[in-house]
Amino acid sequence: MAAARPLPRLDNDNRFFWTGGADGRLRLLQCQDCRTFVHPPRPVCRNCLSERVEPTEVAGTGVVDTFTVNHQKFHPAMEVPYVIARVAIDGAPGVILTTNIVGCPVDSVVIGDRVRARFEQHDDVWLPLFEKIAA
Amino acid sequence: MKGQAYITGVGMSEVAVRQTRHPLLLTLDAVREALDEAGLTIGQIDGVSTYPGRMPAYLGFSPVGADELIDALGIRARWYAGGGEISSQLGAVVAAATAVRAGLARHVICFRTVYEAAAMARPDEYPPLRRDRVDGASQWTAPFGAISAANWTAQYAMRHVSKYGLTREQLAQVALTDRAHAALNPRALVREPLTMEQYLSARMISTPLCLYDCDRFTDASTVLIVSSGDALDEVRCTPVRIAAMAGSVERHSWDQAEWMACYPTGAELWKHTDYTPADVDTVQLYDGFAFYPITWLEALGFCGVGEGGRFIEGGKRIALDGELPLNTFGGQIGAGRLHGFGFAHESVVQLRGKGGERQIPGDPKVAVATSGGGPLATALLLARD
Ligand SMILES: [Zn+2]
Numbered sequence: 001m002a003a004a005r006p007l008p009r010l011d012n013d014n015r016f017f018w019t020g021g022a023d024g025r026l027r028l029l030q031c032q033d034c035r036t037f038v039h040p041p042r043p044v045c046r047n048c049l050s051e052r053v054e055p056t057e058v059a060g061t062g063v064v065d066t067f068t069v070n071h072q073k074f075h076p077a078m079e080v081p082y083v084i085a086r087v088a089i090d091g092a093p094g095v096i097l098t099t100n101i102v103g104c105p106v107d108s109v110v111i112g113d114r115v116r117a118r119f120e121q122h123d124d125v126w127l128p129l130f131e132k133i134a135a
Numbered sequence: 136m137k138g139q140a141y142i143t144g145v146g147m148s149e150v151a152v153r154q155t156r157h158p159l160l161l162t163l164d165a166v167r168e169a170l171d172e173a174g175l176t177i178g179q180i181d182g183v184s185t186y187p188g189r190m191p192a193y194l195g196f197s198p199v200g201a202d203e204l205i206d207a208l209g210i211r212a213r214w215y216a217g218g219g220e221i222s223s224q225l226g227a228v229v230a231a232a233t234a235v236r237a238g239l240a241r242h243v244i245c246f247r248t249v250y251e252a253a254a255m256a257r258p259d260e261y262p263p264l265r266r267d268r269v270d271g272a273s274q275w276t277a278p279f280g281a282i283s284a285a286n287w288t289a290q291y292a293m294r295h296v297s298k299y300g301l302t303r304e305q306l307a308q309v310a311l312t313d314r315a316h317a318a319l320n321p322r323a324l325v326r327e328p329l330t331m332e333q334y335l336s337a338r339m340i341s342t343p344l345c346l347y348d349c350d351r352f353t354d355a356s357t358v359l360i361v362s363s364g365d366a367l368d369e370v371r372c373t374p375v376r377i378a379a380m381a382g383s384v385e386r387h388s389w390d391q392a393e394w395m396a397c398y399p400t401g402a403e404l405w406k407h408t409d410y411t412p413a414d415v416d417t418v419q420l421y422d423g424f425a426f427y428p429i430t431w432l433e434a435l436g437f438c439g440v441g442e443g444g445r446f447i448e449g450g451k452r453i454a455l456d457g458e459l460p461l462n463t464f465g466g467q468i469g470a471g472r473l474h475g476f477g478f479a480h481e482s483v484v485q486l487r488g489k490g491g492e493r494q495i496p497g498d499p500k501v502a503v504a505t506s507g508g509g510p511l512a513t514a515l516l517l518a519r520d
Pocket residue numbers: 031032033034035036045046047048049050
C-alpha cells in the first residue's frame with residue numbers, strides 16, 4: 001500500500017475545520033464580537049483579542065489568489081503533477097486556504113479562477129479541495 | 136567605534152555533499168578559520184549565537200546547537216542564543232550584534248551548520264523529518280502536497296509572473312549569475328557555468344521554478360565573529376561594521392500573509408542609517424530559490440515593486456563588473472546551501488578586497504547581505520569605514 005499523504009493531527013483547536021467536510025460544510029472561526037475571521041484557528045481574535053471565537057459556516061467558494069503546478073515527487077502518496085493554490089475564501093475577508101485545484105487539467109488554472117470546495121476524506125480528516133466553477 | 140558591532144572573523148568549512156566529517160568538527164573548522172582571520176583565540180570568545188539551534192526532529196537541517204558548541208570547545212560564554220523563532224538565519228547575527236552593543240559580550244561566534252546531504256545518505260544516523268501526522272503551520276500546507284518551501288515560494292513567484300510579467304528569461308539571470316560567479320569561487324559547490332539554453336530546457340520543480348532555481352542540500356559550516364567596537368584593539372583584521380540591521384514581518388505565515396517579509400524588512404533597514412541604496416557597492420541576497428533576490432532588490436528599493444525582473448534582465452547590471460554585483464560567491468544556487476550565512480561571509484570578503492578571481496572592481500565599501508524568504512527576512516547593511 002502506498003504511504004498516506006501527510007494528514008493533520010487533530011486537536012481541540014483544529015478539529016472543527018478538518019472534520020467539517022463530514023457534512024459537506026466549510027467552517028472557519030469567526031469572532032462573535034467584531035466578526036473578524038480567525039485562521040489558522042486560535043482561541044483568540046487577532047483583531048480585537050476577544051475570546052468569543054466560534055466555528056462559522058461559510059459558502060465554500062473562493063478565488064484563486066495564486067497557484068503553482070508541482071512537478072516534483074516530494075511525497076510518495078502524491079501523484080504528480082498537481083496544482084497547489086492559495087484560495088481566498090468568499091465571505092471571510094483575509095482568510096486564504098492552501099489547497100489543491102482538482103477536476104481540471106493542471107495547466108488550466110489561472111489566478112482569479114472562481115472555485116468551490118469539494119471534500120475528500122482521508123481517515124478522520126476531510127480535506128477541503130477545490131474545483132473550478134464553470135464560467 | 137564604541138557602541139557599534141563589527142564582523143571581525145569569517146570562516147567556512149569544506150563545502151561538499153555527503154560529508155563524513157562530524158558536523159561538530161565541520162563547525163570547528165569554520166571556527167578555526169574565523170579565529171585565525173580575526174587574530175583571536177578561543178579563550179577570547181565570550182558569546183555564541185546560532186540559527187536555528189539543534190533540531191532533534193530533523194538533525195540534518197541543524198545538527199549542532201549553541202549549547203553543544205559552548206561545551207565542546209570549552210567556551211566561557213557570558214551570553215548565548217540559538218533558536219529558529221527569529222527573523223531568519225542572519226537573525227542570529229542581529230542577536231549577536233545587539234548583545235555586543237549592549238555590552239553583554241565582546242566577541243561572539245555566530246554559526247550555521249548544515250548537514251542535509253549527509254543526513255539523506257545516512258538516514259539511520261540522521262533520521263528524516265517524520266510526516267505521518269503534521270501539526271502547527273505544516274498542517275495547512277503539507278496535506279495538499281505543498282511540502283517544500285519550493286511550493287510556497289513558487290506561488291509568490293507565480294503572482295509576479297501574472298501581475299508583473301516576470302519571464303523565465305528574467306528569472307534565469309539569478310541562476311546564470313550565481314553559476315558564473317561560483318565558477319570563480321574555489322570553494323563553490325557547483326563550478327560549471329550554466330547557459331540560458333540549459334536553463335530553459337530544465338525540468339520544472341514547481342512552476343515557475345525549475346531545477347536550476349533551487350539550491351541543493353549541502354554539508355558545511357559557516358562562522359561569523361561579531362565583535363564589540365570596544366574590543367577592536369584585540370583583533371588584527373579589517374573590521375566590517377554592521378551599519379544597520381532589520382528583520383520584520385507583517386504577518387508570520389506562509390499563506391495568510393499578503394506578501395513576503397522581505398518587503399517590510401527592506402524598508403525598515405534604511406530607517407537605521409544615513410546610507411541609501413545608491414551607496415551600495417554589492418548585494419548578497421538570499422537565493423534558496425532564485426525568485427528571492429528579485430524580491431529583495433525590490434524590497435530594498437533598488438527598483439520598484441514588480442520591476443525586479445526587468446532590473447536584472449540580460450544580467451549585465453548584476454554581474455561582477457556590473458553596477459550592482461549580486462551574489463559574487465555564487466549564492467546558494469552556485470556555492471551551496473550554506474543557509475543564509477554565506478551572504479554575510481561574502482560581503483565581508485568583498486569589502487576586504489579578498490575575493491581573488493571574483494573580487495569586484497573598485498574599492499567596495501558598502502554591502503547588503505540578506506537571508507530568508509516567505510515570512511522570514513533579515514537584512515544587514517555592512518560597511519568598511
Ligand atoms: Zn474580534
